[in-house]
Amino acid sequence: MSSDLWLHGKVVRGAGRGRELGWPTANLELATPSLQPDEGVYAAWARVDNGDRLPAAVHVGPAPTVNRTKSIFEVHLINFPDRDLYEMEFEVQIVERIRDVEKFDSLSDLTDAIANDCQVALKLLQS
Template sequence: MGVEEVPFVLLEGVVVRGDGRGRELGFPTANVEVPAGTSLPADGIYAGWLERSDGKRHLAAISIGTRPTYYGAHGELLVEAFVLDFEDDLYGERVRVGVGGRVRGQVRFEGEDELVAQMALDADAVRRLGRPG
């Protein structure tokens, strides 16, 4: 999977609880609540990093979108980061998210298995690319 070069965007916000579905899927995500009025990159999946309050940056596959697989066109617009090789709890933490190369657009999958298979490919693409920014 190719990764398209796009302008780098830096986001900042607090990690809030999502639906908890990500953990069930094997891809737990940090839902980052960005302040109202924040300009977001176009919906899609991106390679980037999540920076914790201790300043350490961790490679992440970032999803910006409305989770069309579950909510059709009417989902809430979310910034979610799947942080690679990471187990810690991030709830309540203020983090920065560096949004780098674009991996693909959001897709409405027919089933959860397809979504999970694609997320694994996304994570591979991010890992291969290494850390932007």
């Protein structure tokens, strides 16, 4: 499903749980919400404030494992030092779908799944 479409968005505050989990995410408010992809986990390229493209794992949807019902477009920058990206401008190119959003039995199962998603995303982005 790779396309040349770059989604634009600005980083808004999340609950901060991602950082606690060790997988920080930038929660985006998309400039064109109707372009938000279906719920799921995706491999993507991300550009922050017009910088170089960076490999990313994107989660779209609620987070049933932590009982979050709100649907969010979240971007985790793979192997990127954690820093405050609040209000930064993002561009995201969705490259391929990895899996559905799941409700895991524990936070450690969730973090294992995210670690795996990042490996899968890197492979997909290299090919």
